[in-house]
Amino acid sequence: MAARRNNPSGIVPIIQNIVSTVDLDCALDLNHIALHSRNSEFFPKRFSAVIMRIKDPKTTALIFASGKMVCTGAKNETQSKLAARKFARIIQKLGFPAKFRDFRIQNIVASCDVQFTIRLEKFACTSHGAFSTYEPELFPGLIYRMKQPKLVLLIFVSGKVVITGAKKRDDFYTAFDNIYSVLAEFKK
Amino acid sequence: MGDAYCSDCKRQTEVVFDHSAGDTVCSECGLVLESHSIDETSEWRTFANESADNDPVRVGGPTNPLLADGGLSTVIAKPNGASGEFLSSSLGRWQNRGSNPDRGLILAFKTIATMSDRLGLVATIKDRANEIYKRVEDQKSSRGRNQDALLAACLYIACRQEDKPRTVKEICSVANGATKKEIGRAKEYIVKQLGLETGQSVEMGTIHAGDFMRRFCSNLGMNNQAVKAAQEAVQKSEEFDIRRSPISIAAAVIYIITQLSEEKKPSLKDISGATGVAEGTIRNSYKDLYPHVLKIIPSWFAKEEDLKNLCSP
Numbered sequence: 001m002a003a004r005r006n007n008p009s010g011i012v013p014i015i016q017n018i019v020s021t022v023d024l025d026c027a028l029d030l031n032h033i034a035l036h037s038r039n040s041e042f043f044p045k046r047f048s049a050v051i052m053r054i055k056d057p058k059t060t061a062l063i064f065a066s067g068k069m070v071c072t073g074a075k076n077e078t079q080s081k082l083a084a085r086k087f088a089r090i091i092q093k094l095g096f097p098a099k100f101r102d103f104r105i106q107n108i109v110a111s112c113d114v115q116f117t118i119r120l121e122k123f124a125c126t127s128h129g130a131f132s133t134y135e136p137e138l139f140p141g142l143i144y145r146m147k148q149p150k151l152v153l154l155i156f157v158s159g160k161v162v163i164t165g166a167k168k169r170d171d172f173y174t175a176f177d178n179i180y181s182v183l184a185e186f187k188k
Numbered sequence: 189m190g191d192a193y194c195s196d197c198k199r200q201t202e203v204v205f206d207h208s209a210g211d212t213v214c215s216e217c218g219l220v221l222e223s224h225s226i227d228e229t230s231e232w233r234t235f236a237n238e239s240a241d242n243d244p245v246r247v248g249g250p251t252n253p254l255l256a257d258g259g260l261s262t263v264i265a266k267p268n269g270a271s272g273e274f275l276s277s278s279l280g281r282w283q284n285r286g287s288n289p290d291r292g293l294i295l296a297f298k299t300i301a302t303m304s305d306r307l308g309l310v311a312t313i314k315d316r317a318n319e320i321y322k323r324v325e326d327q328k329s330s331r332g333r334n335q336d337a338l339l340a341a342c343l344y345i346a347c348r349q350e351d352k353p354r355t356v357k358e359i360c361s362v363a364n365g366a367t368k369k370e371i372g373r374a375k376e377y378i379v380k381q382l383g384l385e386t387g388q389s390v391e392m393g394t395i396h397a398g399d400f401m402r403r404f405c406s407n408l409g410m411n412n413q414a415v416k417a418a419q420e421a422v423q424k425s426e427e428f429d430i431r432r433s434p435i436s437i438a439a440a441v442i443y444i445i446t447q448l449s450e451e452k453k454p455s456l457k458d459i460s461g462a463t464g465v466a467e468g469t470i471r472n473s474y475k476d477l478y479p480h481v482l483k484i485i486p487s488w489f490a491k492e493e494d495l496k497n498l499c500s501p
Binding site for chain 2: 117120121124125133134135136137138140157158188
């Protein structure tokens, strides 16, 4: 993986969740899959996909009848791919000609702590106000929609920051670098 | 008396204007040149000492620039209870069937007016809400949205832009059927739409507890001293690291101030009703405020012993 970014503070955001999709490239019989595997649930009235979980890596997959699959819960890009491959293997073992096409990471969620309390109202009033949404009545965190790279940060008074919407690890490293320099001005 | 060309005499002759019949008559041959002329002088006489309530010169309401034709058209109303009258009800039906581009707008404006009346808002806020609604409606993408929530959100944004914010719960109470979540979502949507349209000129400051103080205090009937003390307390509390919604802080400060004053103390339930904050939340916010209570409450209002008497959470 890419080398750790040298942020002056030494804080590195930690990945909490990765959502990825892959195309198994064959039509699937969801009823058959649900009946012949122990770790899956399928309620067609509620949601038209099989929800399958595996223990290692601890992930959940939504498997659709068209053959497309969404894999969530991994903490690592390699783990996400490994988990998706495991799910595809299960589908293969059930008798479907599953392939592994177009594995793509769609979203990475990361969190970190800047170690100081932040004045959110001041932050929302400044020139960054165009990108921020701070409604204490609706949500206690400030929602910062960064344009470059295009992702969303949730900034809380305690100093915790959640970064979501990244497709690559570097994106959120850059985003955190950008936001850290700005946040330091609004230390309480 | 004037001069005009008479077609019978074939020359300019003296012409008499008969006001009673509205005729212009040639004085030489008696030919009526024009009849039924329209008198353009004033219809009514207005005197300085008369009441300004019904000025007969003016007809209809003020023009509304937001509506397509300025709101000048006439609407046939359905008479109360006299539904048996065939003519008026069918006329009303025929007019409604016709294409009226403003019908949705007029209905929306009426709803906004009802809501702002219930809250007792001034006309400026209502007009601003109408304007916001029109700007959002112009972009057709808002069709499938919950109309009630959208109108409530327009009103909420209008109140905020006029620096007289109302809590979402207050807006909820007059909006029929819209929940806090829906209004919040509609508000985000409107802000985005207005941003798209005008290039990010939506200016809305964050809310502060002090904005709501006056209103909450007067709802509870607190006296002036208490109100001033509460406002000062809330100003001071902003410096401390209290992680609570501004409304909850306001409610907790009111609770402290009323507990300290000698007059009739409103119960937690009363404060909860006036502010819209749950009782449990007020108690928790009180717990958060208690460590700083000495620094927040102004010294001219309550002395240290009184503060010590305050019940510990």
